[in-house]
Amino acid sequence: MNFENKKATREAYGEVLKELGKENEKVVVLDADLSNATKTGGFAKEFPDRFFNMGIAEQDMVSTAAGLSTCGKIPFASSFAVFLTGRAYDQVRNSVAYPNLNVKLCGTHAGVTVGEDGATHQMLEDISITRTLPNLKVFCPADEIETRWLIKEIAKIEGPCYVRLGRSKVPQIYDENESFEIGKFKVFGEGTDATIFASGVTVSEALIAKDELEKEGINVRVVDVCSIKPLDEETILKCAKETKKLISVEDHMVTGGIGSAIAEVLTDKYPTKLTRIGINDTFGKSGKAGELVKYYGLDSTNIIKTVKE
Amino acid sequence: MKITDETIKDLEKKANSIRKSIVEEVYSAQSGHPGGALSIADILTTLYFCQMNINPQNPTDENRDRLVLSKGHACAALYATLAERGYFDKSLLKDFRKIDGILQGHPDMKHIPGVDMSTGSLGQGLSAANGMAIASKLDSKGYRVYCILGDGEIEEGQVWEACMTSSKYKLDNLCVIVDNNSLQIDGTIEDVAGLNNIEEKFRSFGFETFNVDGNNIDELITIFEKAKTVKEKPTAIIAKTVKGKGVSFMENQVGWHGKAPNEEEYKTAMADLEA
Numbered sequence: 001m002n003f004e005n006k007k008a009t010r011e012a013y014g015e016v017l018k019e020l021g022k023e024n025e026k027v028v029v030l031d032a033d034l035s036n037a038t039k040t041g042g043f044a045k046e047f048p049d050r051f052f053n054m055g056i057a058e059q060d061m062v063s064t065a066a067g068l069s070t071c072g073k074i075p076f077a078s079s080f081a082v083f084l085t086g087r088a089y090d091q092v093r094n095s096v097a098y099p100n101l102n103v104k105l106c107g108t109h110a111g112v113t114v115g116e117d118g119a120t121h122q123m124l125e126d127i128s129i130t131r132t133l134p135n136l137k138v139f140c141p142a143d144e145i146e147t148r149w150l151i152k153e154i155a156k157i158e159g160p161c162y163v164r165l166g167r168s169k170v171p172q173i174y175d176e177n178e179s180f181e182i183g184k185f186k187v188f189g190e191g192t193d194a195t196i197f198a199s200g201v202t203v204s205e206a207l208i209a210k211d212e213l214e215k216e217g218i219n220v221r222v223v224d225v226c227s228i229k230p231l232d233e234e235t236i237l238k239c240a241k242e243t244k245k246l247i248s249v250e251d252h253m254v255t256g257g258i259g260s261a262i263a264e265v266l267t268d269k270y271p272t273k274l275t276r277i278g279i280n281d282t283f284g285k286s287g288k289a290g291e292l293v294k295y296y297g298l299d300s301t302n303i304i305k306t307v308k309e
Numbered sequence: 310m311k312i313t314d315e316t317i318k319d320l321e322k323k324a325n326s327i328r329k330s331i332v333e334e335v336y337s338a339q340s341g342h343p344g345g346a347l348s349i350a351d352i353l354t355t356l357y358f359c360q361m362n363i364n365p366q367n368p369t370d371e372n373r374d375r376l377v378l379s380k381g382h383a384c385a386a387l388y389a390t391l392a393e394r395g396y397f398d399k400s401l402l403k404d405f406r407k408i409d410g411i412l413q414g415h416p417d418m419k420h421i422p423g424v425d426m427s428t429g430s431l432g433q434g435l436s437a438a439n440g441m442a443i444a445s446k447l448d449s450k451g452y453r454v455y456c457i458l459g460d461g462e463i464e465e466g467q468v469w470e471a472c473m474t475s476s477k478y479k480l481d482n483l484c485v486i487v488d489n490n491s492l493q494i495d496g497t498i499e500d501v502a503g504l505n506n507i508e509e510k511f512r513s514f515g516f517e518t519f520n521v522d523g524n525n526i527d528e529l530i531t532i533f534e535k536a537k538t539v540k541e542k543p544t545a546i547i548a549k550t551v552k553g554k555g556v557s558f559m560e561n562q563v564g565w566h567g568k569a570p571n572e573e574e575y576k577t578a579m580a581d582l583e584a
Contacts, residue, residue: 028447052443052478060470063433067440070418070426072371073447075440090430091467095437099418099427 001207005144006169009200010108012147013165014039017076020155021047027155030065030077032058037167038078038108058083062091062105069101074155080114081107081164082123085130096160097133104154106163110140111251112279112296113168113201113289122284127199128256130162131229137182138229140164140258142203145174146186146226153182164200166251168289171204173224183230187239191219194245194307197236199225199258202249202298209303220307225250225258236265246274247306251298254278275306312530316359320526323393324354328555329582330389330402336575338406341414344565346386348490348523348550349457353390355529356455365395368422374452375425375441379434380459380488381415382567387424388412396423432465434458435485439474442483442543453482453537461493464502469514475543476515484536485516485545488523490552494566511545523548557581 020027021043028050035041035053044051054061058079065075078084084107085092096103107126114122131138137159141147147165154161180186188207191214198206206222213220223239225231225248240246246266248259259276266272279296293299327350335341357363361374378387385405392399404410411420415429426437438456445452458468475483487507491498498504508518517539521532529548536544552566553559556578570578 049447054474055470055477057467057470057473059433059467060436060439060474063436063467063471064440064443064474066433067377067426067437067442068444069440070375070437071441071444071448073440073444091433091436094427094430095433 001204002172005172007144007172008167008169009141009144009147009165010039010167012144013106013108013151014042016148016151017043018046020152021050024074024155026072026074028052028068028073028075030054030061030075032056032061032079032083034079040078058088059091062088063095065103066095066099066101069103074102074104076104076106078106078108080121080123081110081126082121085126085162086123089129092130093133097136100135101160102158104161104163106165108165109167110164111166111201112284112292113166113251115168115289115292116286118286119283124253124279124284125256126164127228127252127258128260131261135160136229137161139226140200140228141226142200142224143170143173145172145176145178146180149180150226157182166201168201170201173203173207183227183232185227185232185235186224187235188222189220191221192243193218194220194247195223195239195243196220196303196307197223197225197246197248197258197262199228199250201251205293205298205300206249206303208300209307212300212304213307218307228258228261231261231265233265233269236262237270240266240270240272245307246272247277247303248274249277249298249303252278254280277302277306317527320354320358323358324351324526325555325582327354327386327389327393329579330392330399331385332556332570332575332578332582334385334389334402334405335569337403339569340406341385341569342382342567343385344492344552344559344562345380345383345459345488345490347554347556347559348552349383349386349488350554351524351526351529352457352486352488352548353386355526355533357390357394359530360533361455362452365423368396372450372452374455375438376455376457377426377428377434377438378416378457379428380431380457380462381428384416387416388421391423431459431462432467435468435471436474438483439471439478439480442480443478445482451482453484455484455486457486457488460487460489460491460498460504460507461501463487463507464504472511472514472516479541480543481540483543484533485511485543487545487547488550489547490550492552492561492563492566496563508547516543516545519544519546521546521548523550524554555582
């Protein structure tokens with residue numbers, strides 16, 4: 001893990017969009033007056049004819065993206081996760097997921113790590129409400145490298161996708177040449193004392209915990225749950241069989257998030273206890289991202305404590 | 310195409326045949342939305358038989374004109390029109406809304422030939438139509454996009470978000486038709502939502518607007534031709550229609566928004582349409 005090289009996944013998104021714009025004429029980008037924050041502004045500068053600022057109108061943006069996709073375009077529509085999947089939920093459901101259209105929804109500023117903006121802007125239910133929609137694939141990359149791969153990959157596959165991106169900077173976890181696959185989790189280590197399933201901003205916290213625990217002779221493995229739908233059932237079951245304890249940690253409500261998704265697989269195929277760390281039936285609050293990560297127990301210290309319990 | 314009195318008569322016959330199909334569909338399903346379907350039968354006939362550049366043998370032709378039926382609940386009319394135009398066999402209409410049929414209760418673009426956009430949740434179709442019109446311009450293809458909105462439907466806020474987009478991008482290849490039958494489920498649009506001055510609303514959002522008797526094919530043709538000549542701005546046609554048009558006991562009756570006729574009513578309806 002490279003703590004020197006920290007970058008928010010939204011920044012990586014903005015950069016890779018510009019590359020995609022060069023590579024593929026069909027790529028168009030829509031935003032709802034947040035292009036500075038979602039980082040689609042770079043694409044807008046380089047490809048003004050293929051960038052559509054829809055104003056503060058997320059519902060219109062999502063359905064417009066749907067219309068563009070029916071004519072062969074590959075629209076990437078961005079806003080804060082809370083507005084993209086929350087305010088425009090019905091549009092995501094009926095204009096995009098139901099007709100299985102090739103729209104890429106990229107929501108930034110997910111989770112409490114939004115920080116100071118507080119509860120109204122901290123989306124904690126997006127995984128829950130998107131992964132229950134048929135046809136829609138759901139992803140949450142952990143660092144710059146994974147984001148770059150993911151955005152390019154979803155441009156190649158036909159069908160609707162939701163990508164959950166973060167506001168705060170996260171360390172670089174992967175090497176430049178790492179290879180990824182949709183529906184396959186990346187696993188760090190082979191420890192058998194516990195498995196820590198993490199996603200997005202919590203992957204680096206889980207990796208810090210892993211290193212600390214190793215110093216005390218506790219060997220855990222960390223699983224990066226980027227591909228939330230499709231889920232990597234094989235890896236979940238392998239970890240359940242090989243490790244003594246299962247923990248999930250996410251910057252998301254514990255109901256409906258990655259913990260729930262994993263628990264669904266376990267209850268169907270290999271009933272095992274899973275301890276879920278996340279936000280517990282409460283809205284977020286203002287504060288610095290780092291402070292909130294600790295406040296809600298998403299940090300390495302609480303992960304270590306949970307492993308030891 | 311050259312429009313003669315003969316053409317108009319022929320189109321009126323087609324519209325009447327479509328109306329019969331609508332009644333058959335709703336009667337057969339014992340569910341559906343006859344009122345708002347019958348009100349747009351003339352609009353759809355005019356578009357699919359003499360305005361739109363389409364080819365039923367190649368329903369996904371990328372250069373075709375598109376139509377988004379934003380008021381998706383009126384799909385009995387769209388299905389009847391598509392069948393009449395040859396997109397699929399008329400025999401499929403009897404399975405409207407049935408578990409083994411392809412004709413879903415609201416338009417499903419993935420399984421029904423000729424349906425350009427899935428709709429049903431009101432207020433979303435104009436945004437999708439904008440996306441299509443923008444794509445047409447991006448690719449310099451020149452195809453036109455038609456979007457039929459219900460008058461009750463425009464109570465949805467997204468419609469006005471979309472109007473700003475139509476106007477911002479100067480979508481002169483977009484033509485909105487408001488099916489102004491003045492009724493919605495719970496009553497008149499005035500009583501239910503205080504909705505009035507529809508034309509002024511669209512004009513203030515930057516549309517070139519037109520008024521027409523939406524049940525008069527001759528007038529509709531004239532207005533659609535005029536709309537094609539507008540440059541640099543989107544067009545909106547406020548089509549004054551009669552909900553339930555053609556079926557005596559359904560005309561202008563709120564109760565026939567979403568109800569199927571019984572056997573006796575069905576016979577009366579078909580007799581009305583034979584006359």
